[in-house]
Amino acid sequence: MAKMYYDKDVSLAPLEDKLIAIIGYGSQAHAHAQNLRDSGLNVVVGLREGSSSKAKAEQAGLRVATIEDAVKEADVVMLLIPDENQPKTYQESIAPNLTAGKALAFGHGFNIHFGRITPPKDVDVFLVAPKGPGHMLRRVYADGAGMPSIFAVEQDASGNARDIALAYARGIGGTRAGVLETTFKEETETDLFGEQSVLCGGVTHLIQAGFETLVEAGYQPEIAYFETLHEVKLIVDLIYEKGFEGMRHSISNTAEYGDYVTGPRIITDDTKATMKSVLGDIQSGKFAQSFIQDAESGFPYMNEQRQKMRDHKLEVVGKELRDMMPFITKKELEV
């Protein structure tokens, strides 16, 4: 069993007299900034000139500075802007102000692991990666709970980088749920694999295929939506709370029998062989290269996919149905 760190194992002291600059105010950044502040730590949010997020951060009671000034002032700089934009911002606004003794931190290891950012040797470099979306990171913290997180130290110039990283993980609420140590390589490769194969790519394409199968067979799209998308959360909530056996306790014997008989017809040995090939592309850097190439061309492939899905019956009918269930949409997702 891996060594797990909980609140009782970790002190906030290594960060108590320090200033943390959160660069960006998107999904992860707004949650890190607000959670750290609510844990009693000192935070400044660094935003680019003319940022549309400035008002939101200030409204949340956070101090905002330019990225350059935030880095100059801070002891710990957490870079939470999109992975594809990090190298340019690092070169132009962070590196010139990242003096010896500071720490540079990440929420994902992509740019360090794939060699797109090379910090100077005299700074600490660590990551703290919450295992979940930023908006949920804030929601669970505000509810008094926490999100499992993993941390890694790439450079320990100060001799204190591990304790600083752990204190950071505690500050965002990670040690309420459990924190464990990793490497930049392990975090990057497992995170990319999880989001592509299971959490995002796997789940959405499974839902879409199920929805299309029912609609193409002549069933009502609304029923197909409830059956293949809306109910996913209710089933996953049971798995999340009680594991597979707990979920199977709640469903009918008919459903459980169908689960065992049909599940392996849907997710086959071929699916697992494809997962292994996907992992290979992540490990070799092939996926990273194609992502960066699309980003550098202005995301033609990604934008085409976004538009295609926006027009899909599943999204159109889904929006109409969710609008009739106002209890579903939570305000903080608007950040």
Ligand SMILES: NC(=O)C1=CN([C@@H]2O[C@H](COP(=O)(O)OP(=O)(O)OC[C@H]3O[C@@H](n4cnc5c(N)ncnc54)[C@H](OP(=O)(O)O)[C@@H]3O)[C@@H](O)[C@H]2O)C=CC1
């Ligand atoms: N999304 C998530 O839940 C997770 C993300 N991560 C990692 O966290 C990091 C941040 O991801 P995420 O939260 O999704 O990012 P977002 O896309 O939500 O980041 C948006 C923020 O980045 C700022 N930004 C975008 N481009 C630039 C730029 N060129 N220069 C300066 N600021 C810029 C935006 O500024 P403005 O406000 O001015 O528009 C905005 O504040 C990534 O490394 C990601 O892999 C890790 C775990 C989960």
Ligand SMILES: CC[C@](O)(C(C)=O)C(=O)O
């Ligand atoms: C699952 C997607 C994720 O890795 C995350 C929310 O953890 C991301 O990069 O957004």
Ligand SMILES: [Mg+2]
């Ligand atoms: Mg990710």
Ligand SMILES: [Mg+2]
């Ligand atoms: Mg992730």
